[in-house]
Amino acid sequence: MRLRITGLKHQWFFEQFPEVKKFSVVMSRNKKLVQWMKNYIPNHTINANAVKDTIPSLLNQHAGGIVLLTSRYEGFSLSLIEAMSQGLVPISFSVGVAPEIIRNGENGFIVHTIEEAEEKIKLLLNDTALRHRVALAAEETAKQFRSDMMIEKTLALYRKILG
Secondary structure, three states: OOOOOOOOOHHHHHHHOOOOOEEEEEOOOOHHHHHHHHHHOOOEEEEEOOOHHHHHHHHHOOOOOEEEEOOOOOOOOHHHHHHHHOOOEEEEEOOOOHHHHOOEOOOEEEEOOHHHHHHHHHHHHHOHHHHHHHHHHHHHHHHHHOHHHHHHHHHHHHHHHHO
16 A cells, blocks of 8 residues: 655654654544554554543653654644643744744754754754753643643733733
């Protein structure tokens, strides 16, 4: 079976690191995509259409790991915040709110090309201390997006507006 993935060549990332264990949470009705990933990506575990409430615990099993966000068009990336909240180091293209949330090299990495993404992955795979330091910073950053924090910020804004 041959499957064409449009846009950024997502499978390229998987092929570049055959020895690295990979994990995907895929929310898709495209059964061919899910089956292709199961059949053709080495060292790969896939969770297809996981119940939303289980995603944090699925991600938490990989704390200290790397999350690669390959979207080229994105608004507010809930996936970014979910991954950071569970201690994964984000490598994201400069889309949506990613540049506002990620402090490059501190709590994740912003990349502009596939080659730059590959370079950051290699850097993190080869420097465990850096990866863990950035993972802790990512987790700390994500705390500002917890629901209790967002409620308090919203109420403070209303209080300010209403005087």
